[in-house]
Amino acid sequence: MASAPHSPLPVQLTTARPTVDGDHTGTHLGRAARRGELVRLHRGIYTDAERWSDAPPWERSTIATVAAAHRSPPPVFCRESALLLHGVSLLEPPRDVTVRTRRSPEAGVRRPAATFRRDVPPPHPLRHHEAPLPAGMSRPERRDALIRGDRGLEQTVLPPDAVPWCPGPEEGLRVEPLPLALLDTIPRMSRPAAVAALDSVARGSRLVDGPVGEEDLLAWDGFLRTKKARRRWESCWAFADADAESVGESVSRVLMDQWGLEPPQLQVRFVVDVDGGSRVRVDFHWPERGIVGEFDGLAKYQKPELLAGRRPEDVVVEEKLREDALRRLGLRVVRWVWADLRHPTRLRDMLLAVGVPFRG
Structure with a gap:
């Protein structure tokens, strides 16, 4: 259960083709592939071996798909x-x-x-x-x-x-x-x-x-x-x-439904006493039980557009202050990450421990 890549670097795809002097670039590209400089993704379609190797799995899947579009x-x-x-x-x-x-x-x-x-x-x-x-x-x-x-x-x-x-x-x-x-x-x-x-x-x-x-x-x-x-x-x-804003939230919803837990409200806003009063939004809310749940993916700590110039450690502190403010409202807060979705009984036990009920 991986997350999509963030801010991928540009990828250069090179397609083999005849040259004006009667030669063919495929010969040179094939030699570069044998030297380990290029990777042949599809017949006659190459990319830089280091760029391909360094790319996360999501990027490689996308690169391979777009490369296939250059086939004839x-x-x-x-x-x-x-x-x-x-x-x-x-x-x-x-x-x-x-x-x-x-x-x-x-x-x-x-x-x-x-x-x-x-x-x-x-x-x-x-x-x-x-x-x-x-x-x-x-x-x-x-x-x-x-x-x-x-x-x-x-x-x-x-x-x-x-x-x-x-x-x-x-x-x-x-x-x-x-x-x-x-x-x-x-x-x-x-x-x-x-x-x-x-x-x-x-x-x-x-x-x-x-x-x-x-x-x-x-x-x-x-x-x-x-x-x-x-x-x-x-x-x-x-x-x-x-209202499920990420893949992790979607998977969490499915697991809760499979276990027969009471379905939560999604993306609920609260006014908390952070920075003189601000509105925060939580992923899951069980209003009758006073419980909020948060799926904590890695995007907020990695994506430059979500960091908005902040350091990842600054985001961690902000999340802690936000959680403390929710608790001061009398809410019980439970958080989980991808590792808990990979071992779903762990998530089930966490939700039951804070009082999330089964469907009536």
Whole structure:
């Protein structure tokens, strides 16, 4: 359960191409890869080995996805890779780059060549999926329609700077429409991962094309072909809440619901006596019990835009003063971190210890 990267450094992707003198840059790029200076992410597409090695897992997943957009012909991204490019918050960085294929023999995993340095993480595999089936069409009919050209792969084009720090090709990045990517992916996810993604969609703040509503999904509803997929989708969609402001908060909500705990109010404001009186907002509040809960991610201590010129240790002191002020209001405060979500019984015991009740 990782958090997204903060302020990524720019990434330079280099594509092999013919030169005016009849040579080909792929020869020189291949030699640089063998020397360990570059990493071949996909055929003919390279990046700096040190930059790739130093990048956190979230950045590497994004770099590998954008690099695949430079392939020829350009792929149509689907499932987790499509959600990533649409700006949806995911619980885990995708381990594969997921794209659509028009032909069934092409479905499967294409693993890139190994790197020439043991200390450099391997590139991400390219996983081809057949096109999703709409209602009323069989798989053979869908394949025939794609081969004949009667029906193309559903897609939209995001601008080249959809990922500003790792620019895509000039013609943009081809992805499945967000409603289709959601309907095709959410039923396949674990409930925590699905709710985290849909909470992000409900917020809409990080999405390239804005929030998605019921009306946006109606046109794609036929892609929920099985009762199981529909039940999972409807359950997660109904549970989604725009007030859950982070993946960690979303996972916490799911765990509380699974344990049968009373659902909290989200993002509640209090007036406290800090700096002469100020308003603070807490992640979770059980008003009848006088309990507030806070998921403490690392972003507030790492992201420059959230630090706003302060040192991380200054933020720690501010959080302590804020918590003390909440306690002076007579509130019981419980805080948890990612480690507690990785061992969820620890969080359950913490919540029960401060008096969070089960649903009545």
